[in-house]
Amino acid sequence: MHHDPSRNVLFIAKEPEFIARSLELKPQEVLQRIESAKHKLLEARKKRKTPFVDKTLYTNWNGMWIQGYLLASRFLKEPALRDFALRTLDRFIENGFEPGAGMVRSLPDDPSKQEGLLEDQVEMLAASVEAFEATADKKYLDFSEKLAGVLLKRFWAEDGGFFDIAEPKEEGHLRFRRRGIQDSPTGSGNATAAASLLKLHHLTGRPEYLERVETLLRFFHEEAKRLSYDAAGYVNVLDFYLKGATRVVVAGRKGDPLFQRLHEAALLSFRPYLVILPLSDELRGRFSDPSVERLDRERESRGRALALVCKGRICGKPRENPDEFAREILENA
Helix, strand or coil, X not given: CCCCCCCCCCCCCCCHHHHHHHHCCXXXXXXXXXXXXXXXXXXXXXXXXXXXXXXXXXXXXXXXXXXXHHHHHXXXXXXXXXXHHXXXXXXXXXXXXXXXXXXXXXXXXCXXXXXXXXXXXXXXXXXXXXXXXXXCCHHHHHHHHHHHHHHHHHCEXXXXXXXXXXXXXXXXXXXXXXXXXXXXXXXXXXXXXXXXXXXXXXXXXXXXXXXXXXXXXXXXHHHHHHHHHHHHHHHHHHHHHHHCCEEEEEEECCCCHHHXXXXXXXHCCCCCCEEEEEEEHHHCCCCCCHXXXXXXXXXXXXXXXXXXXXXXXXXXXXXXXXHXXXXXXXXXX
């Protein structure tokens, strides 16, 4: 224990084989004694009062877990991880989103809902964008834009960046709204917001998302230089902005096996700034990007799913072979 070196939490100091040799006992006898001791300790612990366990479902932490599970499901090819992440996201969308106000702070047992902070909005926004890329489900793109709208309306500062709370409160330190770019202990809310808005710009083509990202990057530029590696999240977004996205578009019917194989090829291709637009039939006509419209017309004329890789304004040729598609993604990093 840090405050008293003479005390410690129980730990394994020596392996059973070592103990057996030093005490001249059989290894099996040592193992039996250890198991007996563990049983006695457990029985003694059961007599003590159980420590309090906080079972609150915090929005920001769940947003981060959803992102992690979706990423793990892609590269480990574990559908169960994706399914759990999506069930969690759906629960928060249904029970934790207040129209016009954004995400609540947590999902409590009682009906009272505490207004969410910036970190709650941005982590759930990042999770929803990731869910759309992973599933091609229009509802996650719709929700992402809805939540981004709340974020820009309620948390945005006109000269750049996002405040930590939507509106000043009368209680203590909550009377003051703050803007920061420091990562502590997780990525800063402003960096996470900028990354998601930049992705949304590349997905939807909407210029207002890019404009806000540019304003945010300029506003925090000097502070990021002062913070150095404590502003790593900001630097990552700046790198994303300067290098641009590797954007891939997969057009077709969601139930089409070829569409699914092309989509999976994109999901399994790791690039730092890869943006995946799964253009299913339910999203046709939503985007005005010339490359997307061209691919959609080509897909319709050929009568089968197609995929396209773009870097900036330069796009490759439409692909229908998943292996060739995956190779082109890796070549366009």
